[in-house]
Each structure stands twice: as structure tokens, then as C-alpha cells.
Amino acid sequence: MAGLYVHVPFCAQACSYCDFHFTTKLGDRERMVDALIAELKGALPAWRDETFKTLYFGGGTPSVLGAEAILRIANAAFEGAQWALEEWTLEANPEDLGDAEVGRLREIGVDRLSIGVQSFDADVLTWMRRIHSVDRAESAILSAAAAGFEHLSLDLMYGLPTGGADRWSQDLTRACALPVDHLSCYILTAEPRTLYGRQLAAGQAVAPPDDTVVQEYDALCSRTAGAGFAHYEVSNFARAGGRSRHNSAYWNGTPYLGIGPGAHSFRNDTRWWNARSNAAYLKRAESGDFEAQRQSEKLSAVDRYNEALITGLRRIEGVSPADLLQQTGIGIESHANLPNLIKTGACEWVEGRLRIPEKRWPMGDAITMELMG
Numbered sequence: 001m002a003g004l005y006v007h008v009p010f011c012a013q014a015c016s017y018c019d020f021h022f023t024t025k026l027g028d029r030e031r032m033v034d035a036l037i038a039e040l041k042g043a044l045p046a047w048r049d050e051t052f053k054t055l056y057f058g059g060g061t062p063s064v065l066g067a068e069a070i071l072r073i074a075n076a077a078f079e080g081a082q083w084a085l086e087e088w089t090l091e092a093n094p095e096d097l098g099d100a101e102v103g104r105l106r107e108i109g110v111d112r113l114s115i116g117v118q119s120f121d122a123d124v125l126t127w128m129r130r131i132h133s134v135d136r137a138e139s140a141i142l143s144a145a146a147a148g149f150e151h152l153s154l155d156l157m158y159g160l161p162t163g164g165a166d167r168w169s170q171d172l173t174r175a176c177a178l179p180v181d182h183l184s185c186y187i188l189t190a191e192p193r194t195l196y197g198r199q200l201a202a203g204q205a206v207a208p209p210d211d212t213v214v215q216e217y218d219a220l221c222s223r224t225a226g227a228g229f230a231h232y233e234v235s236n237f238a239r240a241g242g243r244s245r246h247n248s249a250y251w252n253g254t255p256y257l258g259i260g261p262g263a264h265s266f267r268n269d270t271r272w273w274n275a276r277s278n279a280a281y282l283k284r285a286e287s288g289d290f291e292a293q294r295q296s297e298k299l300s301a302v303d304r305y306n307e308a309l310i311t312g313l314r315r316i317e318g319v320s321p322a323d324l325l326q327q328t329g330i331g332i333e334s335h336a337n338l339p340n341l342i343k344t345g346a347c348e349w350v351e352g353r354l355r356i357p358e359k360r361w362p363m364g365d366a367i368t369m370e371l372m373g
């Protein structure tokens with residue numbers, strides 16, 4: 001069983017907080033589609049023993065390619081490997097989701113849209129430098145539902161330097177009232193290379209106090225629970241049947257192949273990744289030599305143990321000590337820091353698995369560090 005991730009490195013405009021790999025120069029889209037197909041055709045023969053179950057187009061903004069280009073890439077994937085497709089997700093921005101486009105996306109087989117809404121507040125969208133309006137976001141979601149998308153996820157952000165807790169409360173009210181079965185809600189972090197990061201460094205913006213962010217997190221947990229969402233991962237909430245299969249498989253250590261600039265792959269204890277440069281990627285694609293721009297690393301037992309903790313302790317199921325021991329040869333039960341973490345309530349045992357309680361998830365990275373090998 002495996003997953004396939006396709007990275008589409010284009011966005012119509014750079015958001016003020018975003019550090020992902022993308023370019024706003026859309027003129028290379030056709031060349032990039034050809035390159036992605038070429039990389040797929042070169043990579044898939046080595047995966048002939050695997051059955052792919054999930055296909056995920058991420059970015060960037062994959063929806064800027066349009067449904068026909070998405071279909072060309074997907075067809076190359078379907079033709080080059082064994083599939084028992086359970087989920088096909090496309091990340092999309094509201095401005096690309098008109099009635100005709102969502103209808104066509106559903107028709108070609110996309111069955112889950114992850115929509116970059118971020119906020120339902122017009123002033124916040126302006127601060128974020130998003131292109132879409134609040135009305136456009138809501139109409140895109142309703143169009144997608146009307147086109148037959150049963151699996152719709154919204155991306156939302158909190159912990160912003162603008163708007164405050166009232167704004168976040170209103171966002172939650174609007175999101176929970178929509179026909180969606182998944183929410184991904186992220187605390188804004190200030191990355192140094194972004195506009196927001198530079199504004200903070202120059203004293204032109206002020207990050208919200210920690211207690212405001214905690215208040216927003218508490219509101220997120222209680223409001224989503226009241227609207228029928230289960231909090232299954234630090235940032236992710238799903239109604240019945242709405243969990244992301246692709247990401248859940250990734251968190252479970254399932255092998256995945258990543259295609260596109262900056263994309264990572266993982267299989268047989270080895271991770272490899274493409275250069276985070278469209279120019280380098282396109283150059284190699286056109287010379288037929290993707291290997292020259294790739295880097296890789298072999299994970300040691302300690303690396304695998306640490307990775308299993310990082311992904312496992314972000315989930316409501318936590319980690320199984322028996323599985324950790326079997327997969328990495330390293331036991332967690334005898335870790336010197338564990339008794340104190342249990343005593344202080346930072347970790348808990350539930351049905352033989354170790355997890356971080358939901359209340360402590362915002363501090364989860366620091367707690368996980370305490371248990372690393």
C-alpha cells in the first residue's frame with residue numbers, strides 16, 4: 001500500500017505568511033505538467049510491487065492548472081502503477097472553483113477538495129493577501145457540494161496578529177455551518193522569509209499573546225466538537241468518514257512517492273527529495289535526468305523512532321509501545337523522562353497506547369522532544 005503526492009508549485013499571488021515552495025510566474029505551467037508526467041513515468045516502474053491507494057495534489061495551488069491538466073497527470077499515474085484508489089484529493093483555492101470547474105473536477109474522479117479558505121473575515125483576507133472574497137469562498141464550497149463532492153475540507157488559520165478571538169469565533173460559526181466533513185486549522189507561525197516574518201522583525205506587526213492563542217485553541221476544540229467534528233490530529237478535525245486517508249497513511253509510516261519540485265518520498269527506511277527549485281527541476285526534466293537534482297538519506301533506527309513519535313504523538317491514537325519496539329528496536333516505556341511527563345499530565349496511557357491529551361497538543365512539539373531518542 002502506498003500514496004502518491006504531486007506537488008504543483010504555482011500560486012496566483014503570494015500570501016503574506018506562506019513559506020511553501022511556489023512561484024507566481026504561471027507561464028511555465030504547461031512545461032511543468034510535462035515535467036511532472038516525465039518524472040512519474042520514470043519513477044513508477046520502481047514501485048510496481050506497491051498498490052497505490054491515495055492520490056494527493058498539493059502545492060502551491062494545484063487548482064491553477066485546471067481540470068484537464070490535472071487529468072493528464074493523473075492518467076500518467078494510473079497507467080504507470082497498480083491502483084486501488086480510495087481517495088483523490090486536490091488542494092484548491094476558492095477563486096478557481098466556479099460551477100463548471102468543480103463539476104469537471106468531480107467528473108474526472110477527484111473526490112475530495114481541500115479548499116484554502118483561511119478566514120471568513122474580509123479584513124483578514126486582505127491582510128493575508130488572499131485573492132478571494134468571503135462570498136467567493138462560500139459559493140465555491142456550496143458549488144462543490146452541489147457538484148457531488150461528499151468530502152470537502154477547509155483550511156483555516158488562527159493565532160493571527162489581526163482580528164482577535166471574536167473574529168476566530170465567527171470563522172468557526174461559519175465553517176461549522178457549511179456542508180464540509182473536514183477542517184484543517186493551523187496556528188499562524190512567522191517564517192522569516194515571509195512578509196509577515198519581515199514585518200515582525202521590523203516591528204511593523206505584533207504577534208498575538210500566547211493566552212489569546214490558547215483561548216482560540218480552546219474555542220476551536222469545543223466548537224468543532226459541538227458541530228460533530230472529531231479532533232483526530234493536532235490540526236485536523238473530521239466528521240464521520242471525513243478523515244484524510246492520504247495524510248493518515250503518511251502519519252502511519254506508509255510509503256509514499258512525491259513528484260514535483262521540493263516533493264519528498266519515503267520507502268524502505270529511505271527518504272529522498274527533489275530540489276526546491278522550479279528551474280532546476282525543469283532543466284533536469286528536459287534532460288531526462290531527475291536523479292541529478294535529488295538528495296536522499298537513510299534513516300537509522302533512532303531516526304525512525306523519532307519520526308514515529310513526531311507523527312504518532314500528533315494524533316488522538318498516540319503511539320503503541322509494542323509497534324515502536326517492533327519497528328525500531330527502541331522501547332519508549334523505559335524512557336527516563338516518561339514518568340515525569342505522565343505525572344504532570346503532559347502524556348497519558350489510554351488502552352495501552354501513549355498519547356498527549358488534546359488540551360496539551362499546542363505544546364506537543366516540546367513534549368515530544370522530551371521523549372526523543
Ligand code: SF4
Pocket residue numbers: 010011012013014015018019020022059060061093116
Ligand atoms: S498559502 Fe497557499 S495560496 Fe497562499 S502562497 Fe501559500 S500555497 Fe499559495
